[in-house]
């Protein structure tokens with residue numbers, strides 16, 4: 390994981406003496422190639438996953454983002470071995486676990502799972518819950534180490550109902566990590582926790598996985614969470630992986646308009662060329678690169694602009710109006726309606742406008758934007774000026 394340089398664990402494992410996969414055996418620890426999946430009984434063309442390629446490096450924590458129903462949990466279930474791919478293959482530690490002619494059962498894949506509801510056994514105390522996945526005779530010293538690592542030392546005799554939500558989720562993590570899995574799949578592990586516990590647990594996760602020598606693939610609905618702690622983040626939509634990249638790259642160079650909109654909560658506007666300029670309802674833009682010329686570009690084009698690149702000028706008869714706002718502590722996030730467009734505007738605290746306030750919504754001059762398809766860099770223009778007179782955005 391990016392945040393840790395040393396991996397110290399009592400059971401940092403690479404062995405596969407029993408044919409099971411434990412510990413970190415290869416740099417591309419999980420490799421998914423051209424994975425297609427359709428649930429039984431669904432229409433022949435109703436693929437839930439469509440040609441997904443994904444690599445999870447040894448010791449990496451990768452986040453998986455996407456709208457509800459896009460196939461995130463299905464992908465985890467395929468890696469864990471609960472479903473059989475329609476096409477494509479999955480390898481763990483260099484060994485194919487699912488493919489056209491091979492399907493390794495879940496218990497032999499060396500994969501641990503953590504779900505959003507901790508799924509603990511209510512009739513077992515913390516110690517026995519944590520030991521549940523161990524094979525007969527397997528060393529329990531690692532369980533004691535894990536409970537200590539996760540801050541549960543001394544709570545071994547407590548039953549799940551005697552633990553807090555955060556402690557239960559830590560226990561679920563200890564249980565998943567106890568059998569020394571080489572990969573841990575986490576399905577929205579923090580979503581049922583209150584904010585403070587969620588923030589604490591999520592910041593601890595990379596170090597815990599690193600200490601255990603495990604790679605992690607974590608499904609989350611929260612782009613901020615994924616960008617905050619993951620080495621790379623994958624964005625899935627309708628079963629198609631749009632991009633999987635380090636957080637910084639995802640923010641600076643979203644591969645598709647959807648990635649920008651979903652991850653950065655950016656605004657997306659239809660645009661059309663007029664000469665070398667692009668026109669939108671919020672104003673004009675110009676390409677920063679000389680290579681992007683109007684006549685050669687495709688017809689169906691969109692411009693992606695960040696919420697902080699807009700400004701709103703209150704005006705009684707203005708065409709835009711404020712339909713909602715959130716107080717973000719140091720700034721406002723407004724929802725502004727302009728014609729058919731619902732846009733996000735991030736504003737400083739001084740810009741304190743009530744619900745229903747009317748005005749002009751437009752680009753701030755000199756802001757960076759992107760043109761899709763392609764992700765070409767653009768700059769917003771003030772009326773009557775061209776990009777040559779503006780300094781390039783950072």
Ligand SMILES: Nc1ncnc2c1ncn2[C@@H]1O[C@H](COP(=O)(O)OP(=O)(O)OP(=O)(O)O)[C@@H](O)[C@H]1O
Nearest residue numbers: 428429431437455456457458459460461462463464
């Ligand atoms: N057992 C099933 N049988 C048939 N279809 C299913 C089954 N489980 C899930 N689906 C469908 O497959 C699609 C992907 O579901 P999945 O649970 O993977 O989505 P998700 O991205 O994890 O969603 P969410 O974020 O809401 O949990 C959805 O359309 C869902 O309705």
